[in-house]
Amino acid sequence: MIGERKSERAATSQLCAKAITVAIALSIGMVTSAISGDLVQERQYLRVNIGGKDVRLEALFVKRADARGRLPIVFFNHGRPAYREMTLDQSLTVNDPGINLLADMARRGWLAVAIHRRGYGLSDGPAQADSSCAADAFMAWMNADADDIEASIGVVAKRPDADPTRMIAVGGSAGGAASVALGARNLPGLAAVVNIAGGEHWAGCAAVRESIPVDFRNLGARSHTPNLWLFAKNDLNHPPDQIEVMRSSFAGAGADLKLVLLEPIGEDGHTGMYSIVGRTQWLVELDSFLRAHNLPTWPISNVDVVLQKLQWPQSLRAYVQAYLAAPGEKALARTPGKQNASYQSALTLDDARKLALDACQRKGEPCVIVMEDDRWTGSL
Numbered sequence: 001m002i003g004e005r006k007s008e009r010a011a012t013s014q015l016c017a018k019a020i021t022v023a024i025a026l027s028i029g030m031v032t033s034a035i036s037g038d039l040v041q042e043r044q045y046l047r048v049n050i051g052g053k054d055v056r057l058e059a060l061f062v063k064r065a066d067a068r069g070r071l072p073i074v075f076f077n078h079g080r081p082a083y084r085e086m087t088l089d090q091s092l093t094v095n096d097p098g099i100n101l102l103a104d105m106a107r108r109g110w111l112a113v114a115i116h117r118r119g120y121g122l123s124d125g126p127a128q129a130d131s132s133c134a135a136d137a138f139m140a141w142m143n144a145d146a147d148d149i150e151a152s153i154g155v156v157a158k159r160p161d162a163d164p165t166r167m168i169a170v171g172g173s174a175g176g177a178a179s180v181a182l183g184a185r186n187l188p189g190l191a192a193v194v195n196i197a198g199g200e201h202w203a204g205c206a207a208v209r210e211s212i213p214v215d216f217r218n219l220g221a222r223s224h225t226p227n228l229w230l231f232a233k234n235d236l237n238h239p240p241d242q243i244e245v246m247r248s249s250f251a252g253a254g255a256d257l258k259l260v261l262l263e264p265i266g267e268d269g270h271t272g273m274y275s276i277v278g279r280t281q282w283l284v285e286l287d288s289f290l291r292a293h294n295l296p297t298w299p300i301s302n303v304d305v306v307l308q309k310l311q312w313p314q315s316l317r318a319y320v321q322a323y324l325a326a327p328g329e330k331a332l333a334r335t336p337g338k339q340n341a342s343y344q345s346a347l348t349l350d351d352a353r354k355l356a357l358d359a360c361q362r363k364g365e366p367c368v369i370v371m372e373d374d375r376w377t378g379s380l
Contacts (some may be wrong), residue, residue: 004373027217036197037349039106040065043357045122045304046155050148051201057152059115060123062106063161071111072166072296073156076102077149078117079173079198081150086211100347101170101274104327107374108279109296111162133205138177142200145178150187170194172274173237176229179333180250183225192293194286195229199246201237212242213249220253227257228289230282232269260285276345279327287325290327298324309376326351332371333360334378340365349373 042061047054102112113260127295149169157164159268167189171179176198183193200212201312227250231243238246240261251257262281272278290297306320307313316339323332329349334341342362344355353369360367370378 009192038065038373039063039103048151048155050118050151052300055118055124057115057118057124058120059113059165060102062112064106064109067109067111067161069161070163070243071109072168073162073164074110075149075152075156075169076105076107076112076113077145077168077169077170077171077179078114078116078120079175093279100327101279105170107328108287108290108298109141111159113152113156115132115152117145129234133207135207135211138200138208138211139181139218142177142215144183145174146181146185149182150185153187153190165189166191166295168192168194170196171198173270175203180219180223180227183227184219184223185311186222187222190225191226191295192289193225194289195227197235197270199238199242203237212245216246216249217253218259219279220255221249223250223255225256226289226293227255227288229257229259230262230273230285231259232262232265232272232278234264234267234272236268237270245275258289276327276347280345283327284325294333302374306371306376309378310334310341310370323371328373330373331356331369333357333367333369335360335363335365335367338365340367342367343371 037362039062044059044061046057046059048057049055050121102114102345105112116123116148117127119125153164153167156162165188167187168191169179169182171177171194173196176195177200178198178304180195180198181192183190200208200215229243229247231238233240243259243261245258247257251259262269262278262285265278265281266275269278273282280338287297291300300321303317303321306324307317310316310320312320319341323330323343326343327345329347329352330345331349331352332341332343333353340360342356342359344352344359346352346355353372357367368378370376
């Protein structure tokens with residue numbers, strides 16, 4: 001990013017540089033495997049054409065193991081690493097903090113897709129060059145990344161398990177900015193854009209600072225796609241005053257935008273958005289946004305189902321709803337026949353089980369696991 005401080009960029013790269021890219025044609029090297037019991041992942045390479053050149057791109061697809069038919073598609077678009085030479089070090093791993101949103105979305109009924117852009121991970125290159133400090137540099141970079149996402153839609157839409165009439169683009173950091181640019185193209189079937197801590201970074205570049213209101217005003221004037229923007233108040237890349245400039249310019253030009261400013265997350269809310277604490281905060285906002293636009297997420301009726309299985313009163317409804325909305329991997333432990341319970345989220349299901357049991361048993365009573373992610377595992 002233009003003028004981005006190296007320490008911030010290094011931290012950002014560990015969490016935000018993960019996947020989505022381009023194309024038109026043929027997939028090769030497909031590998032399908034189970035993950036987390038309830039999900040399956042598929043790794044493959046896509047043979048695509050970008051700007052008249054054939055490129056091989058690394059891709060990861062995640063969906064529920066019991067999914068049938070055509071699924072709505074969520075494209076996850078990654079950010080940029082701190083240093084250009086780090087692009088080859090990126091990997092597509094579901095349990096990585098920067099990409100485990102794929103599992104969260106797959107459990108909400110989506111075909112979750114991540115594709116490494118050119119030059120990242122095992123994809124062919126080269127990666128896009130760093131932008132210079134110029135008024136048009138950032139917008140050109142955002143549009144180039146949006147070109148990659150748009151091209152990828154054509155290939156994924158041809159899958160027998162994909163429904164191209166129901167798509168959303170989700171991006172983190174630089175990928176969030178690219179997703180906003182994509183949304184301004186009003187592609188058929190693109191129902192929403194979710195921008196997680198993404199925008200133009202102005203530190204050290206006065207030209208970019210001056211171009212931000214112009215760029216976002218132009219994007220907002222063209223965009224007819226509903227946008228959800230999620231930022232933490234302590235985002236070191238995008239302080240509140242810059243977020244307000246982007247918001248007012250984009251929405252003021254007529255765009256459909258909901259901005260959510262979350263309470264501070266860790267030392268840097270920019271990188272903290274992908275932590276379990278961060279996802280716990282904003283997944284609730286995402287669910288609300290999806291429901292408001294008649295897009296899939298977990299059914300609210302599941303709260304009553306779980307309450308009935310636990311034999312708990314309606315007064316504990318908020319607790320159950322918080323569990324169902326929480327990021328995975330997660331587990332719920334309870335003392336049989338009592339209202340003593342605890343749930344925990346972790347990077348692995350084994351860790352989530354252990355943490356939930358330890359927390360539940362602090363009162364000195366035996367506990368058992370009754371839910372793993374969104375699956376009931378207890379006795380009826």
